[in-house]
Amino acid sequence: MLYINCPHCGMRSQNEFSYGGDASVKRPELNKEVSDQEWDDFVYNRKSLRGKHLELWQHISGCRQWIKVERDTSTHEIFRTFKANEEVA
Amino acid sequence: MSQAFRIGYGGLVNRDKKLSFKFNGKSYFGYEGDTLASALLANGVHLVGRSFKYHRPRGFFGAGVDEPYAIVQLYRNGETEPNIKATEQELFEGLEAKSVNCWPSVNFDIGAINNFLKIFLPAGFYYKTFMWPKSFWYRIYEPFIRKAAGLGVVSTKHDNERYEHKYEYCDLLIAGSGPSGLSSAYAAAKNGASVILAEDKPRFGGSLLTSDVNIGNQSGKDWAEGIIAELKTMPNVVVKNRSQIFGYYDHNMLVMSEKVSDHLPKTKKYHPNKRLWYIRAKEVLISSGSIERPIVFGNNDTPGVMLSSAAKEYLKVYGVLVGKKPLVFTNNDSGYETAIEFKKHGVDPIVLDSRKNPKSEIIDEAKNLAINIKNSYVVVAAQGYKKVKRADIASISDDKKQLGKIESINCDCICVSGFWTPTIHLASQSGNKTKFKEEIDAFVPGVSKQNETTLGSANGVFSLDETLKTSFAAGSELSKKITKNDNNIAIPNVVEKKSSQHDKFWCVPLPKGKNYKRFLDFQNDVAVSDIEIALREGYRSIEHVKRYTTLGMATDQGKTSNLNGLQLVSEIENKVVPAVGHTTFRPPYTPVSIGAIVGREVGKHSKPTRKSPMHSWHEKNNAVFVDAGVWLRPRFYKRGNETLFEASKREAKNVRTNVGVCDVTTLGKIDVKGPDAAELLNRVYTNAWLKLPVGKARYGVMLREDGIVMDDGTTTRISENHYHMTTTTAQAANVLSHLEYYLQLVWPDLNVNVVSTTEQWAGAAIAGPKSRDLLQKLFPNLNVSNEGLPFMGYMEGDLFGVKARIFRISFSGELAYEVNVESDNGNFMWEKIMEVGEDFEIQPYGTEALSTLRIEMGHVAGSELDGRTIPYDNALEGLVSKKKDFIGKRSLLRSAFTAEDRQRIVGVVPLDKKTSIPEGSHLVKDAKAPLPNPKLGHISASCWSVEYDNPFSLAILKNGKNMIGEKLFAMSPLKNKVIPVEIVSSHYVDPKGERVRS
Structure with a gap:
């Protein structure tokens, strides 16, 4: 079970969180003309990386905040975690 | 006896x-x-x-x-x-x-x-x-x-039996209480670290219980007892016997199974049978020791052939002789230790040592005790069927290929020692890439992957002196890092006998003309000849050989067989063992009861059971309950010998003719507050929300980004910046997460707060033509006329002294209201409604009647909003705004979603007006078409229409828009039914929606 550093609550076990997918995906702005390709990329197309992956988790049984987690998908190593509004350098 | x-x-x-x-x-x-x-x-x-x-x-x-x-x-x-x-x-x-x-x-x-x-x-x-x-x-x-x-x-x-789970955190978790475990635990505990020391056996001490050593002027066993006694007094230490750490998972999470009651005739009251510990450790010390491995020879599975260390343990721990004429067959000094113990207890052993001329202190002691030792000798085969009676023995050449003349000697047990295999399972499970250590012919942990350190014989260190030194140091260093304390502890003096190099010999060749079974894996009956066949047939990878022959696949997971199997493969393949590699060590290390894994999450405890505040009233009034998500809801209220069918018909009919009341507490409720609340709703729902006045409710549909309907419900504007959102029972949690996702990540600029209020409100739906009269009597001071409280109106009122919220909304399609009070007053509200409602022939109705009412009205619910349908499919396209943008809107332009013959909700009536159509039935054009019969749609929900007194179903049907009036077949192979049906409008009752507005 992963051990995730919630930026709001500290180290918590994975069973307090729910996974939310790729954090690098940006929703196209509202009311903006979006091509089929752009929309498909936003809704469906994901890279399924092996290695370092920035992903979303929600601390659903804790502070209910969505957070960003930088994790290695093959080793499960977690490098850094960020608040929802933090830009990832 | x-x-x-x-x-x-x-x-x-x-x-x-x-x-x-x-x-x-x-x-x-x-x-x-x-x-x-x-x-x-x-x-x-x-x-x-x-x-x-x-x-x-x-x-x-x-x-x-x-x-x-x-x-x-x-x-x-x-x-x-x-x-x-x-x-x-x-x-x-x-x-x-x-x-x-x-x-x-x-x-x-x-x-x-x-x-x-x-x-x-x-x-x-x-x-x-x-x-x-x-x-x-x-x-x-x-x-x-x-x-x-x-x-x-x-x-x-x-x-x-009862099984429990426990979560624990510690600085150091130590697996195994042998010399290395005790030393490191003691050093770490003295530095103030929180320590958990786990031992799978009932007794602590590991090899110290059986080895003839001296630590700090005490016997090894006494030293171990002293350390354990002291550890038990320390508040920062937990010592657990009968506790097997069986798995090393991610991020230093280890799982331990504690046998709490297996050693007792029955489990004590309020005690579990087993307790599963999930332990998150900062550092893990693996002191799991080593397991003696056998030497392979003919009929080596005969009862009476056993590991020499086991024979020693039976003698020293239990005072039991495994035989009175023992033969010890060894390739290292450990066999001598067993022989010496036999001799000390008055039994004369014979030692066969495959080595030519070994010299060590232990062997000297055996010689001094006049033990009969035969060098360069091996057991060729055990003889005897149900018990060893004799052994065929022979001398062996230096290259271990030629056997001398076979001699037969009498014996009643054969104690075999082929040297020691470190128990590296936990290290390997943590991700440690193990390495082969030539000197001991076995794998040991390599570079640590997680925070694990392997000590003592698990690390291939067989000298007690070295084990104690490294273990004290490891316990001290690792704890120092965490606690910053450094209480230097003197390492006790060790007296042990030095041993000599073992013989790289693991399998006795077959004598000419004999084909004895020589077993590698005893539990799965895998013999040397089986591995030979597998390799002859072309299996090369050790993982394939394992699966083809089942070597190491039994419940013991090859603890005594894996290395000998590898030796054999490497010998036949002419490779070195590390090149062959070992199979993966997967948890659990030993079998774990399913009960322990499940813990207390059985039956009703497998998920939370939520009950509404009116639950006890329902119970008292013969409600038959049904699981609705995590909630228990009344399915129907049984009167006399009524069946589900009869009761739900009665309840539904009473709603259509008089008035009924239904517990709707379970509906998800979310408070949406803030100056941008309307803007959020406008983006989340498909319809327009910016102009909803205070005191009005609106029905809304929300989509996922892929255009599929996520949920529906009404949201009411309570005050300027305060909305009360309702969701379906099943989607309540998902909708909250969904809103939080957009507010926190996508549109953090929106000034809105959302919070679940599902459990804060108890809800009762009052439905039926007499519901307004009832409401008026419940709230005599309010104007609840059609003008005072129109359809989709909202007001607050006083229910006999209790604050109430009144919504004029309807799921049943009748004139209906929903009254909410704070949960604590739920039962009071319910009783008042029943009491006042008596004049109007009120009856409570359950989820079955509720379904009937909504189905015949063509109102969609979970069985239509099944994660595969878009608004059009549910005849909800009228609620999709063309002007504004919202979540999932862009997806609705996908060609499949705009196709002319897109699936759509329809009503289905059997031609005979009698046969109920099973839910899940497929709609097909030709009932006799060859299989697979092309499916045009499926029945999503079925009921008995109380309005028309015949069966009625809803279906999602391809090109549904143009299918009204068509004749099809509903087929249910599961129920073995083929029913001719007619397609009708999904709005079977009151298609213009006049009743809700009346």
Whole structure:
């Protein structure tokens, strides 16, 4: 079970969180003309990386905040975690 | 029955407490502190089971977790448990056990004929033999194999034992309480670290209980007892015996199974049978020791052949002689230690050492005791069927290829030692890439992957002096990092006998003209010849050889067989062992009860059960409940001998004619507050929300980004910046997360807060033509006329002194209201509604009537909003704004979603107006078309229309828009039904929606 550093609550076990997918995906702005390709990329197309992956988790049984987690998908190593509004350098 | 093989003194058992037990129906006695194995051996019982494939007689091979043979069916307190290792099961008064895998009895087993058919049962025989004809598999082969092979029998009864889970955190977790575990635990504890020390056996001390060493001027055993006693007094230390750490998972999470009650005749009240510990450790010290490995020789599975360390343990811990004419067969000094123990207890052993001229302090001691030692000698084959009677022995050449003349000597047990295999399972599970250590012919942990350190013989260190030094240092260093304390502890002086190099020898060649079975894997009956066949047939990868031959795949997971198997493969393949590699060590290290894994999450505890505040009223009024997500809801209120069908019809009809009341507390409720609340709703729902006035409710549909309907419900504007959102019962949690996702990540600029208020409000839906009259009587001071409280209106009121919210919304399609009060007042509200409603012939109605009412109105619910439908499919496209953008809108432009013949909700009526259509039935054009019959749609929900008194269903049908009036067939192969049907509008009752507005 992963051990995730919630930026709001500290180290918590994975069973307090729910996974939310790729954090690098940006929703196209509202009311903006979006091509089929752009929309498909936003809704469906994901890279399924092996290695370092920035992903979303929600601390659903804790502070209910969505957070960003930088994790290695093959080793499960977690490098850094960020608040929802933090830009990832 | 006398314990003929128990010596008169010594051992760690309590000789003052005699325990009686039964094995295969026969009564015996043992002592408190015995295992089932030691007690049986004390009684001279060696035959305990039959082997898996050949049904050969099997005895005891080890004395603990590594035991491959002595697997029994245990009977305890009216329950039975399969696959219990007799070497681990502690004796208790009245214990009963039986042999497995034999019929009719362990002494006379019909399956043993396989032993004579063995040339027909080579490696992979399942794959080769039972493939044709195909139809024979289910009828003949499989039942036969299931009966013939296989171990114990699982009870089909409900398990009344209780199992618990526990979560724990510590600085240092130490697996194993041998010399390395004790030293490191002690050093770390003295530095103030929080320590958990786990030992799988009942007694702490590991090898110190049986080895002849001296630590700090005490015997190893006394030193261990002193350390444990001190550790137990320290508040920062938890020591646990009977606790096996069986898995090393991600981020230093380890799982331990504690046997709380297995050693007792029955579990104490309020105690669990087992407790599973999930432990998150900052540092993990693996001091799991090592397991002696056998040397392979002919008939090496005969009862009486066992590990030399096991023989020593039975003698030193239990005071039991495994034989009175022992033969010790060794390639290293450990065999001598066992021989010396025999000799000290007045039994003369013979030692066969494969080495030519070994010299060490231990061997000198054996020589001084005048033990008969034969160098360059091996056991060629054990002789005897149900018990060793003789051994064929021979001298062996220096290159270990040529045997001398075979001699036969009498013996009643053969204690075998092929050196030691470090127990590296936990290190390997953590991700440590193990490396082969040439000096000990075994794998040891390599570079640590997680925060794990392996110590002592688990790390291939067999000198006690070195083990203590490194373990004290490791415990001290690792704890210092965490606690910043550095209490230097003096490392005690160690006196031990030096041993010499072991012989790189693991398998005795076959003598000319003999083809004895030489077993590698004792539990799965894998012999040297099976591996040879697998390699001849082209299997190369060790993982493939394992699966083809089943080497190491039994419940003991090859603890005694893996390395010898690797040696054999590497020898035949002419590779070195590290090039062959080992198979993956997967958790669990030992079998874990399913009960322990499940814990208390059984039955009603498998998920939370939520009950509305009116639950007890429902119970008192004969409600029959149904699981609705995590909630228990009344399905119907039974009167007399009514069936579900009759009751739900009565309740639904009463709503259509008088008034009914339904508990709608379970609906998800979310408070949406803030200046941008309207803007959020406008983006989340498909319809427009910016102009909803205060005191009005609106029905809304929300989509996922892929255009699929996520949920629906009404949201009411309570005040300027405060909205009350409702969701379906099932989607409540998802909708909240969905809103939080957009507010926190996508549109953080929106100034809105959302919070779940589902449990804060109790809700009652009052529906039916008489509902307004009832409402007026409940709230005499309010103007609830059609003008005062119009459809989709909202007001607050006082219900006999209780603050209430009144919404004029309807799911039943009738004139209806929903009243909410704070949860604590829910029951009060309900009772008032029932009391006042009596004048209007009110009846409570359950979810079944609720479904009937919504289905015949064509209102969609979860069975239509099934994660596959868009608004159009549910006839909700009128609610999709063309002007504004919202979540998922762009997806609605996808070509499949705009296709002319897109699926759509329709009503379905059977032509005979009698036959109910099973939900899930497929709609097809031609009932007789060849399979697979093209499916046009499916029945999503069915009811008995109380309005028209005939069956009615909703369906999602391809090109539904243009299908009204068509005749199709509803087919349910599961129910074996083909029903001719007519497609009608989904709005079966009151299609113009006049009643809700009346």
